[in-house]
Amino acid sequence: MRPLYCDESIWIPVADGLRRRGWAVLTARDEERLGDPDREHLSYAVENDWILVTFDDDFLSLVEGSGFEHAGIVYIQQAGRDIGDVVKAVDAHLETRSVDDRSIHYC
Numbered sequence: 001m002r003p004l005y006c007d008e009s010i011w012i013p014v015a016d017g018l019r020r021r022g023w024a025v026l027t028a029r030d031e032e033r034l035g036d037p038d039r040e041h042l043s044y045a046v047e048n049d050w051i052l053v054t055f056d057d058d059f060l061s062l063v064e065g066s067g068f069e070h071a072g073i074v075y076i077q078q079a080g081r082d083i084g085d086v087v088k089a090v091d092a093h094l095e096t097r098s099v100d101d102r103s104i105h106y107c
Contacts, residue, residue, distance in 0.1 A: 001099060002071055005050035007041045007059075008034050010076075017087035018053075023094060026050065038062060046070050053090065060104065072097075076107045 003024035006015045012027065019025045028034050033044060038058050045052040051072040052059065063070055074093060076086055089107040097105070 001051075001094060001097070003048075003050045004053050004074075004094075005031075005041075005045040005048070007038075007052060007054045007056060009055040010053055011083060011086075013083045014086050014090075017083060018090060021087065021091045023091070042068070042070060063104065070102060072102045073104045074107060075104060 001023070003026055004018060006025060006027045008028040010027065012029070015025045015027050028036070028041065031044070033041060036044070038056065039062060042052060042059060042062055046069060049071045051074060052070065053074045053076070055076050055078045057075065059073055060075060062068060063073065074090055076090065078086065086107070093105055093107055
C-alpha cells in the first residue's frame with residue numbers, strides 16, 4: 001500500500017491512530033507544508049505517489065471532472081464523528097483497497 005499523506009485538516013490523533021494500526025502516514029506538519037494551498041498539497045501527494053487523506057471537500061472539486069491525476073484520495077466526512085470512528089473507517093477502507101486503486105473513496 002502506498003503511504004498516506006494527511007493534509008492539515010486531518011486531526012493529528014487520527015494520523016497517530018492510523019500509524020498505530022500499521023499504516024505509513026505522513027502529515028502536512030511532518031512535511032512542513034502547513035498553509036500550502038490545496039492544489040499544492042495535492043501535487044505534493046501526486047509527486048510522491050501518496051494517497052491523500054482529508055476532511056476538506058475542496059480536493060474533490062479539484063479532481064472531479066478535471067482529469068487531474070492522483071494516487072488516490074480518501075475523503076472523510078467529519079461531522080458528528082470522533083477520532084476513533086474516523087480511524088476505524090479509514091483503516092477498514094485501506095484493508096480492502098487494492099494496491100493499484102487510484103480512486104476517490106468517501107468515508
